Structures are given as C-alpha cells and as structure tokens.
Amino acid sequence: MIFQPVLNPLLIALLCAPVAVVAIWVLVRPRKSAGVPTTDRRALAGHRALWALRLLLVLACFAMLMRPGIPGGATQTLANDTDIVLVVDTTASIVAEDWGDDEPRLDGIREDVRALVDEYPGARFALITSDAAAELRMPLTTDTTALMGSLEVLRPEVTSQSRGSSIGIAAPLLSETLASAAESSPDRSRMVFYFGDGEQTADTPPESFASSAKYTDSGAVFGYGTAGGGPMRITTGGISEQDGGYIQYQGADALSVIDESNLEAIADQLGVEYAHRTADAAPVLPEAPSMTTDYADSGEVGNVIELYWVAALAALAILGVELARAALLIARLRRLRAPRRRVGSRNREDSRPRH
Structure with missing residues (x-):
C-alpha cells in the first residue's frame, strides 16, 4: 500500500481525530446518558447505528485525504525522436x-x-x-x-x-x-x-x-x-x-x-x-x-493505482443516508406543527353573538 497525502499527515489527523473521538464516545457511553429510553432497545440500536455511520464517514474522509494506492499501474507514453x-x-x-x-x-x-x-x-x-x-x-x-x-x-x-x-x-x-x-x-x-x-x-x-x-x-x-x-x-x-x-x-x-x-x-x-x-x-x-x-x-512509466475513490463512494453513500434521514425528520416536524382545531371549540365560536 502506498499513501500520497494531499496534506501533511499530522494535519489530517488533527482535523479528523476530534470528530472521531466524539463519535466513539457517543457509541460507548451508558444507555441512560444516550438520550434514548433504556426500555426502547430498537431506538437505542438505531441511535448507535447512526453514530457508527458517522464514525465511518470520518474514517472515509481520512482515507481520501491520505490518497491510498497500490503499485503496479502503468501509463503509456510516446517517444518520438x-x-x-x-x-x-x-x-x-x-x-x-x-x-x-x-x-x-x-x-x-x-x-x-x-x-x-x-x-x-x-x-x-x-x-x-x-x-x-x-x-x-x-x-x-x-x-x-x-x-x-x-x-x-x-x-x-x-x-x-x-x-x-x-x-x-x-x-x-x-x-x-x-x-x-x-x-x-x-x-x-x-x-x-x-x-x-x-x-x-x-x-x-x-x-x-x-x-x-x-x-x-x-x-x-x-x-x-x-x-x-x-x-x-x-x-x-x-x-x-x-x-x-x-x-x-x-x-x-x-x-x-x-x-x-x-x-x-x-x-x-x-x-x-x-x-x-x-x-x-x-x-x-x-x-x-x-x-x-x-x-x-x-516505453512505460511506473504509476500508482489510486484507491481513494473507494472511500469517496462510501462517504457519498453515508451522506445519502443522512440526507434521507434529515428529510424524514423535517417532514415529521411539519406534521407535528400543523394546527388542529377541536369540534367543540369551533361550535363555541359559532355561538358567540355577532355585532
């Protein structure tokens, strides 16, 4: 495996490490402090799966910035005398x-x-x-x-x-x-x-x-x-x-x-x-x-087969999941905020005297 980082590896680590630490802490913290009822195991599993995907997204970004590759590729060149x-x-x-x-x-x-x-x-x-x-x-x-x-x-x-x-x-x-x-x-x-x-x-x-x-x-x-x-x-x-x-x-x-x-x-x-x-x-x-x-x-010039695109595809898939989840939450929030009128209150309003 060969790495050709786009930035200094230490800088890449400093950018990705804090976000990864937060994701790991949310995954391993006790159930009571996770913000999900301990009796709702399904909700707790979904909560942890979501943060596991976010941790995977951070790792995918880290991999892209490190630009991994394997030797063995070749580029055909022209030699015209x-x-x-x-x-x-x-x-x-x-x-x-x-x-x-x-x-x-x-x-x-x-x-x-x-x-x-x-x-x-x-x-x-x-x-x-x-x-x-x-x-x-x-x-x-x-x-x-x-x-x-x-x-x-x-x-x-x-x-x-x-x-x-x-x-x-x-x-x-x-x-x-x-x-x-x-x-x-x-x-x-x-x-x-x-x-x-x-x-x-x-x-x-x-x-x-x-x-x-x-x-x-x-x-x-x-x-x-x-x-x-x-x-x-x-x-x-x-x-x-x-x-x-x-x-x-x-x-x-x-x-x-x-x-x-x-x-x-x-x-x-x-x-x-x-x-x-x-x-x-x-x-x-x-x-x-x-x-x-x-x-x-x-002749042929030695080259490296780039693999960063694999991490890019993984990051794109995770972002798609996040966007779909955000769209569902927005739709649910709009339904909760929709005004609801009771029949009794509407009848009382109709019975008020009009001037």
Whole structure:
C-alpha cells in the first residue's frame, strides 16, 4: 500500500481525530446518558447505528485525504525522436484578411500548427518568428501547450515601426538552431516547417535557407494568401486585434498578395515540398522520418493505482443516508406543527353573538 497525502499527515489527523473521538464516545457511553429510553432497545440500536455511520464517514474522509494506492499501474507514453522547428512570418502581411471568410492568415497558421501537433505526438517543437528581425520564441520542448499558447498571443510587428522585411531573415537563426540540435542529439531526426506569404518588402534579395538543408530530414513550406490579396489592419501593439483601421495605400486599403515563387524557392533551398494553404482543405503533412521511434513501441512509466475513490463512494453513500434521514425528520416536524382545531371549540365560536 502506498499513501500520497494531499496534506501533511499530522494535519489530517488533527482535523479528523476530534470528530472521531466524539463519535466513539457517543457509541460507548451508558444507555441512560444516550438520550434514548433504556426500555426502547430498537431506538437505542438505531441511535448507535447512526453514530457508527458517522464514525465511518470520518474514517472515509481520512482515507481520501491520505490518497491510498497500490503499485503496479502503468501509463503509456510516446517517444518520438524528432525535432520540429517552426518558422512563422510575423510581418504586417500575415494578418491580411484573405483566409477563409475574410479572417487573418495568422488564424490559418494556428490551425495548421495544431494539426502538426496532432500528427507528430511526442516530438520536440521550437518556434522562430521573423519580421524585421528573427527571434527564437520557444526552444525545443515537448510542451505543446506552451507552443499553442505562444501562437495564441502572437501578434505581428507594429505597423508604425515597419521598414520593410526579408522573407529569409530567419535563415541564419534556423541554421544555428538546427546545428545545435544536431550536435546535442545526433540520433534525432529534424523537420522544418515554414509558414508565410512570400512577400519580400526589403530592397535586398532574400537570404537563402540552403545552409539548413543538411540538417533537415523532412518538412514543408506552407503559403498563405491569395492572388487577389487581402487588406491588412493597422497593428499598434495593443491587446485587441482590432486596434485600428486598415493600412492605406494611395487612398485605398493596401492589399497583400501571396508570392508563391518566393515560397517555392525557400522549399527548394530546404529540400522540402511547397503547398498553398486554404481554409477548405486540411494540410497534407509528410510522414515522420524513418529515424522516428515507433509510437507503439514507446516505453512505460511506473504509476500508482489510486484507491481513494473507494472511500469517496462510501462517504457519498453515508451522506445519502443522512440526507434521507434529515428529510424524514423535517417532514415529521411539519406534521407535528400543523394546527388542529377541536369540534367543540369551533361550535363555541359559532355561538358567540355577532355585532
């Protein structure tokens, strides 16, 4: 038997012991002081049975707080020997509203990353964002909750600070991240996924991702946007996504248009496939590299089979008995308090003279 108390055992004992002592004292005290006629043995037996149930309730609560269990349980875990680096374009154009029903492109990226997490359970994920500069937002980790949380709060660069950006600005940081992962874990495979619209607004040619190809076993480049383009809202760095109006160009809403040739060039440099993403189709994801451990052969972690639920069921049953008894006593008390009129008194009232 193994115990995993939710509180210090001494504190649990101090909470339960006084109530248990009172219940035991009521059970063992003499009949005359029990408040029940000594001649009514049935009532006395019922009285003691009630307090025995209350003592059992205290013991059940004590058992629940001590959290008993037995060793021998096991939890199946996933061991995926894959590192996945996500590169997300966070320039102003990533919120252009041409995804689905005029939603921001960033919403589509979030949906696709969620599909990635479901497709490669147990993998380690890293997140890199790129706008005017590249930043490693989250190093390699298996905490996918943190990954999705980072994407939910992700916002594009402030519009007033935008001075043009290169779609390849994250290339050096990506190569560095992959090289570090390959050095620390050479037996793990590596995948790269690039998310963007391919718009090059800097005056210089985009940097090449070719230096990352030797570390990349698989992955994909996903393109977002349409040929017709979508308007972009002004971002001010506030909490709300509806901070201002739309970016203007020559008296009209500026439109961001996807550049698939640039995205295809990035895919060629990384040695992966390119795919144009739309809201009406799920992403086609590559199979995990051959170096990935088979999910079915993952290890098992020792665990404890919890038994506190047995005590919880006992406590629930006793509370049900107490509630039923209380309901009966209330009903009986209401009947005793109901007014009763005698026939004679009613006749006397009727015979009184009326004025």
